[in-house]
Amino acid sequence: MTQVSDLLAALGVPASASQGGRMQLRSPIDGAPTGAIQPASEADMLAAIGRAKQAFEIWRDVPAPRRGELIRQFGDLLRQHKTELAQLVAIEAGKVSSEGLGEVQEMIDICDFAVGLSRQLHGLTIASERPGHRMMEQWLPLGVVGIISAFNFPVAVWAWNASLAIVCGNACIWKPSEKTPLTALATQALFEQALQGFEGAPAHLSQLLNGGAELGRALALDPRVALLSATGSTRMGRAVGPLVAARFGRCLLELGGNNAIIVAPSADLELAVRGILFGAYGTAGQRCTTTRRVIIHESIHDELLARLDRIRASLSIGNPLDPATLVGPLIDRAAFDAMQTALVNASEQGGSVSGGERALAQRYPEAWYAVPALVRMPAQTVVVKTETFAPILYALKYRHLDEAIALHNDVPQGLSSAIFTNDLREAERFMSASGSDCGIANVNIGTSGAEIGGAFGGEKETGGGRESGSDAWRNYMRRSTNTVNYSGALPLAQGVKFL
Numbered sequence: 001m002t003q004v005s006d007l008l009a010a011l012g013v014p015a016s017a018s019q020g021g022r023m024q025l026r027s028p029i030d031g032a033p034t035g036a037i038q039p040a041s042e043a044d045m046l047a048a049i050g051r052a053k054q055a056f057e058i059w060r061d062v063p064a065p066r067r068g069e070l071i072r073q074f075g076d077l078l079r080q081h082k083t084e085l086a087q088l089v090a091i092e093a094g095k096v097s098s099e100g101l102g103e104v105q106e107m108i109d110i111c112d113f114a115v116g117l118s119r120q121l122h123g124l125t126i127a128s129e130r131p132g133h134r135m136m137e138q139w140l141p142l143g144v145v146g147i148i149s150a151f152n153f154p155v156a157v158w159a160w161n162a163s164l165a166i167v168c169g170n171a172c173i174w175k176p177s178e179k180t181p182l183t184a185l186a187t188q189a190l191f192e193q194a195l196q197g198f199e200g201a202p203a204h205l206s207q208l209l210n211g212g213a214e215l216g217r218a219l220a221l222d223p224r225v226a227l228l229s230a231t232g233s234t235r236m237g238r239a240v241g242p243l244v245a246a247r248f249g250r251c252l253l254e255l256g257g258n259n260a261i262i263v264a265p266s267a268d269l270e271l272a273v274r275g276i277l278f279g280a281y282g283t284a285g286q287r288c289t290t291t292r293r294v295i296i297h298e299s300i301h302d303e304l305l306a307r308l309d310r311i312r313a314s315l316s317i318g319n320p321l322d323p324a325t326l327v328g329p330l331i332d333r334a335a336f337d338a339m340q341t342a343l344v345n346a347s348e349q350g351g352s353v354s355g356g357e358r359a360l361a362q363r364y365p366e367a368w369y370a371v372p373a374l375v376r377m378p379a380q381t382v383v384v385k386t387e388t389f390a391p392i393l394y395a396l397k398y399r400h401l402d403e404a405i406a407l408h409n410d411v412p413q414g415l416s417s418a419i420f421t422n423d424l425r426e427a428e429r430f431m432s433a434s435g436s437d438c439g440i441a442n443v444n445i446g447t448s449g450a451e452i453g454g455a456f457g458g459e460k461e462t463g464g465g466r467e468s469g470s471d472a473w474r475n476y477m478r479r480s481t482n483t484v485n486y487s488g489a490l491p492l493a494q495g496v497k498f499l
């Protein structure tokens, strides 16, 4: 695909990095070859960890605002190359153009956040019980940070992690999804451009290793990796989490979601319809924040579903590079097959399915487009409790808010959630201790499309990690508690006497 080689060249990736390797790559848009990269080996990973450790030992002593300056320069390069990188995201991950641009914008936003943070890495001072003593808490660089990222946000989620990790004084190693190595190569090339000639920054501050699950496993097993931040399926989290825990390493997991929207009788239905449709069918249902369930009050259930279904059937499905397209392809055939299996299961479990069939098969025989599906379910059955990474929205009915919240929380995942209501008491209840059990609980906006300023992540099988904004930076640092005695005596705490 010449377009891909042009984009890669514009982003600074040498042709040799994306051609002639053993891993054949294809675009989900049409199945056309996009390149062939050479995967790294486990031995390569071990060597990379060694280099990262050396880079960390230099970088940790560079003042944090200076570290922020590197990220500022990287953010500038992202701004300059936003269009090319966004197009590459569209070609490799199948995102529609505006979402590809949004993904790069999310990288720029987190860089800005990290730059500000680089002057705000603050601890506490704490009152000491002893005279002439000061107690304080410092946050210090942690070490080597491993980052495993997923195909659906091939570059933004890496940027959440890497920009914070780097201003916090760490060195990073990136193992991207096997489905999106080219966007990773391009991002790495931009980062290296920022690094080149940046005084005081060591080589190998951020390394990229493309390849399979064995590379993630090597990161999980190696005690030189202080933190492993992994985004992807719950299955992946189950594979790496225990390995890191067994060596008492730190893990930051951002795994599957099964996000729901409750629509209450007082809801503004115009807003609800838009929020639900973007949440369920945007990114072809392939976000961890995708709306997978809608729980509708019985008084508006039929009316709302009729509206949703009408628009669902008319959403433009097609080539994501065409600006008119709203729903692009699924990432691959396995994703399409998983969607079909879920729909068969849903029917067997009493659901009534609209849509879900293959689309554009004639035009793109080697690609996997699907009509978004809406499934009316009589109950929250097994299939509804399972995350299927595809545009399927299950609809359930409720009578009382308690029942809606119980249904809402009765799934193994706990990432994002929302309620559409104009009733203040319902909104507050939803966000309260006995409301949504998710990491993200919204009112009158959908479940997906979070801004970077808030902490991002969720509970239960979502893994418990928090990335991106708020105080998520603390994941990338170690806490040191310091007590300083500036008196001429040595009183012991708790009134203990000795010598």
Ligand code: UN1
Pocket (backbone or CB within 6 Å): 106, 150, 152, 153, 157, 231, 286, 287, 288, 289, 447, 448, 449, 450, 451
């Ligand atoms: C993901 O799908 O892994 O909130 C991340 C959102 C995006 C990030 C999604 N800002 O939908």
